[in-house]
Amino acid sequence: QSALTQPPSASGTPGQRVTISCSGSNSNIGRDYVYWYQQLPGTAPKLLIYKNNERPSGVPDRFSGSKSGTSASLAISGLRSEDEADYYCAVWDNSLSGWVFGGGTKVTVL
Amino acid sequence: EVQLVESGGGVVQPGGSLRLSCTGTGFTFHAYAMHWVRQAPGKGLEWVSFVTGNGGGTYYADSVRGRFTISRDNAKNSVYLQMNSLRPDDTALYYCAKDVTHSGWDSWGQGTLVTVSS
Numbered sequence: 001q002s003a004l005t006q007p008p009s010a011s012g013t014p015g016q017r018v019t020i021s022c023s024g025s026n027s028n029i030g031r032d033y034v035y036w037y038q039q040l041p042g043t044a045p046k047l048l049i050y051k052n053n054e055r056p057s058g059v060p061d062r063f064s065g066s067k068s069g070t071s072a073s074l075a076i077s078g079l080r081s082e083d084e085a086d087y088y089c090a091v092w093d094n095s096l097s098g099w100v101f102g103g104g105t106k107v108t109v110l
Numbered sequence: 111e112v113q114l115v116e117s118g119g120g121v122v123q124p125g126g127s128l129r130l131s132c133t134g135t136g137f138t139f140h141a142y143a144m145h146w147v148r149q150a151p152g153k154g155l156e157w158v159s160f161v162t163g164n165g166g167g168t169y170y171a172d173s174v175r176g177r178f179t180i181s182r183d184n185a186k187n188s189v190y191l192q193m194n195s196l197r198p199d200d201t202a203l204y205y206c207a208k209d210v211t212h213s214g215w216d217s218w219g220q221g222t223l224v225t226v227s228s
Contacts, residue, residue: 002154033212035214035215037155037215039155044205044218044219044220044221045147045155045205045207045215045218046218047214047215047216049214050212050213050214051212051213051214054213056213056214056216086154088154088155090155090157096172097169098157098169098170098171098172099145099157099160100157101147101154101155101156101157102154103154104154104155
């Protein structure tokens, strides 16, 4: 059981907005930055969001991150077929003295 | 262009050992912490270990502490994961990743597959 809880799946039609939650605790999300990674089928993960809401260069502004208290969210607006992937949140956990990932959310474009 | 290439995976019997390697090019290797992350077949990502840029700090997931050892040789632009007392649940694709402090793990290798089976 992961220290971070994500819904196993999310879906939307092209153009819609999809939001993925990541729930943690005071030992992880409540005290440190949250990162989001996208994993397209059969490929290595890719950094999507860093420091809660920053986008690396090259990541479309359709992707946005937010954090409040011990929870974080990733939003995908203007959903596109190429956004079909698994999405993971990650954060340093001070109690575990290690990094933790959420269980991952599979996004399906209907 | 930044590139990370893992090697050393294979099939090993329970209780056996393997040493994974990850070689980085296209960046100042010693300036960055490096991570190992694994993904069991059909499962999610699991952080395994990381080592600081100078090799002086190492951290491990509870699931591997005492069995795995991370190290690096900055002269060879390489990070290693020595895996001992392997168990079937260590079966996974093992990725290495480059850590830009507070800016995420911005580069990942393609992974090397470890299968622990009798």
